[in-house]
Amino acid sequence: MFLVHIEGNNKMKIKILGMAIVAVVISFASSASDEKMMILAGQEIFKKCSSCHSSDSSKNTFGPSLTGVINRKAASLPRFAYSEALKKSGLTWTEANLRRWIAGNDILVPGTRMRHVQITDIAEQNYLLAYLKSL
Numbered sequence: 192m193f194l195v196h197i198e199g200n201n202k203m204k205i206k207i208l209g210m211a212i213v214a215v216v217i218s219f220a221s222s223a224s225d226e227k228m229m230i231l232a233g234q235e236i237f238k239k240c241s242s243c244h245s246s247d248s249s250k251n252t253f254g255p256s257l258t259g260v261i262n263r264k265a266a267s268l269p270r271f272a273y274s275e276a277l278k279k280s281g282l283t284w285t286e287a288n289l290r291r292w293i294a295g296n297d298i299l300v301p302g303t304r305m306r307h308v309q310i311t312d313i314a315e316q317n318y319l320l321a322y323l324k325s326l
């Protein structure tokens with residue numbers, strides 16, 4: 192009986208904690224605009240990219256700079272040694288193509304030098320695109 196009682200008590204605590212977290216998230220969401228939230232979430236996801244891509248516009252690091260990448264022609268930055276595969280892809284980085292790229296870059300452009308990434312979750316893609324647009 193005693194054990195059951197403790198268990199029930201803990202569940203209650205977990206529930207209350209859960210509600211507190213929801214409350215914090217809701218108050219955060221209403222204090223920042225939706226777009227800001229999207230960009231912040233995207234910035235988190237961009238950590239998967241930032242080992243190779245700088246968000247600093249002037250820098251190509253291991254990967255090309257992604258500042259202004261939306262609607263840019265693929266492999267079009269000067270001073271970056273792109274793969275032949277990407278140069279010949281004929282792609283423009285529309286939102287649709289960027290989604291395909293981050294869902295499986297080496298499937299979209301076989302032979303690309305960029306290591307395989309796979310972000311297929313639409314919400315995560317939305318966040319990442321919001322962040323890229325903000326650069």
Ligand code: HEC
Binds near residue numbers: 241272275293302
């Ligand atoms: C391991 C390093 C690495 C990681 C991690 C990485 N990239 Fe890349 N990325 C590259 C390289 C290298 C290229 C050039 C590819 C080529 O020439 O084939 C590239 C190219 C690109 C391009 C094309 C840019 C252009 O100028 O045409 C985009 C867009 C891009 N990456 C987005 C991303 C995003 C978004 C992420 C994170 C989800 C990411 N990359 C993660 C190395 C990386």
